[in-house]
Amino acid sequence: MTPLADQPDLYAALRISGCHPEDLPALLAASPEAVAERLGRVDHGLLRAVLQAGQGGGAIPNAARIVDYLAGTTPAPLFHPDVAKSRTLTLLTNGEHPDMPAFSDPAFDAWFATKGVPYGIGTYGEDRSVYRTAQFADAASPERRTRHLGIDVFAPAGTPVFAPLAGRVRHVTYNADPLDYGNTLILEHDAGGVAFYTLYGHLGGSLPGLLQHGDAVAPGQLIAHLGDWHENGGWAPHIHFQIMTDMLEQTDGNFFGVGHNSLWDVWQSICPDPNLVLRLPAAAFAV
Structure with missing residues (x-):
């Protein structure tokens, strides 16, 4: 060797x-x-x-099996009304909306309210300049983690969130670092004998009163509410929804929300497209 x-x-x-x-x-x-x-x-x-x-x-041997399983399911909507059947605004972050404040700027709320749509969408795989900071540095490479591993859905604070799939609560956590997930839920699911996981970040303080570790969750069950700035990590109200085919060695109720460009094939195997569950139309990802 x-x-x-x-x-x-x-x-x-x-x-x-x-x-x-x-x-x-x-x-x-x-x-x-x-x-x-x-x-x-x-x-x-x-x-x-x-x-x-x-x-x-593939980087995760069971990833293809999990993707095939999800393709054959009929998930329940994450929100009511269903985002897939509602008007949305794609919220790309690299100059596509020159007047859009950053998601971490309180001015974003007023800006988004003027758009007159119930939901805003942050896309999977977007290379976001906001992540090119020391917080996303890596000991093994000079490259920052900048590729978004989830889909964001923006809606007012307090909006109810519903389970899309049957599962069991793996973690209910408060990730308190600035610009982290704040209140966070991770569910474990079964794909015909193979475990996979979904993450729900930036939730409200109602989360611990709704679910605890080990609880069974049914599709369509109320599992959370969108958090406000003071409880969701310091972001405009939204959910970061993500799929994980493997938890790697993350055991504390957190998980990477962004990955490296040069390892994008690896990250896609670890965290496949969340639209396997959300089922949003192509128009939801186009400016």
């Missing part, structure tokens, strides 16, 4: 190393101390996914 040299992009080095996911402990042990220290600060589930992708297959 060839040790990894200390270089800027260790993800790229892992991908071409020829190693298998189960080789990761030995690879870390054989590599220079500086490399092992950098990789030690990264989720090792992500590192294993990169190694798996380097073998020529």
